[in-house]
Amino acid sequence: MKFKMKFKMKFKTKISSIAIALMLLVSFGNVAYAAYYYSIIQGTLTFPDQYNIEIKPTWNNYDYSGLLDTARSAWNSSAAKIYFTRTSSPTHTQYITITDYYFSNVGWDGFCYASYPTHLVADIQINDSHTLNPDYYESFHNRAELIAHELGHTLRLDDVGVATVLMSNLGYIHTPNPTIDDIAGVNVSYK
Amino acid sequence: MKKTILFILSLCLLVGSSIFVKYTIAKTKTPVAEAKVSYSSNNIKQLAKDSQLIITGTVGNDKNIITFHNIKFVISSLNVSDSLKGNILSNSKINILQTKDLAEDPELQPNQKVLLFLEKYDGAITDNAYVIKGLYQGNYKINNGLIQTSKNNNVLGPQMNGKKLGDIKTDLVTAN
Helix, strand or coil, rough: CCHHHHHHHHHHHHHHHHHHHHHHHHHHHHHHHHCCCEEEECCCCCCCCCCCCEEEECCCCCCCCHHHHHHHHHHHCCCCCCCCCCCCCCCCCCEEEEECCCCCCCCCCEEECCCCCCCCEEEEEECHHHHHCHHHHHHHCCHHHHHHHHHHHHHHCCCCCCCCCCCCCCCCCCCCCCCCCHHHHHHHHCC | CHHHHHHHHHHHHHHHHHHHHHHHHHHHECCCEEEECCCCCHHHHHHHHHHCCEEEEEEEEEEEEEEEECCEEEEEEEEEEEEEEEECCCEEEEEEEECCCCCCCCCCCCCEECCCCCCCEECCCCCCCCECCCCCHEEEECCCCCEEEECCCCHHHHCCCCCEEHHHHHHHHHCC
């Protein structure tokens, strides 16, 4: 009887320890995961070759090629498991198109249709308003960051209300380089 | 004993599934379009200062959708009730230009009472229209006299959400 009770107690303690350990594991995992701010756009668009994501530019009012190259180099040299290439004749069915137009003060600098299940291409539009208007000279220096931000959308990253990441919706961080947070978000989709 | 094991297992399952829902499902959303907003403000007084016009009004029923360089825009009419900044007469009708299907530019809904921070649109999409300053940052619904902000408005939203229109009016008029 005594032995049975002892065994019962021991078993109960063991079970409780396992439960506590499991809870702690889950909690710590939760904390580590919650440290990231990235948000992922739902969708099925996946580029056929993640290490050769093609971008086809068509410039209307201003040649952003240099800024595009700065933006894609920022992503390419990061730990994100993707690689962007610039081409005038894409070889894949799914690729990114990027263009510019003068939309004026519509309230946005860059626009992106991305991750539509039915879209074969991801479309980026750059608003020339701040590039061509000398009153907005300061904003011109953020154009590479703007393009890097829009490229982030094509990789299924959503905007986040955090001021220190590339995918911020609270203004510019003054660099086209994706942060650890942005990279972690991309690597959820591209393993 | 069996009951204890079952209880612990279901507790773990409950915690696990709630975390899965919170961080996996909640972190994905249906896409429409994404944009980098040109203007951002830390406080409502600054937004008021940077806006040409601040008005309250009711959204009309007529909408016009325009496609301009492969992007859809929507023009809504607005019947002005009160002007807190700028030279717009009460009961006049103005047009508001917005980018369609853009989360950052929540579309005005017919018959909705709103408080809007505006600036004159000066581009080729349409003549004689206003755009909302900072998109979601300058767009507020008024329900039963209380201000209601959109989901993305995580900086200015807490400064405005649930406040009485009457109290906000005083703040905005003094900020000009």
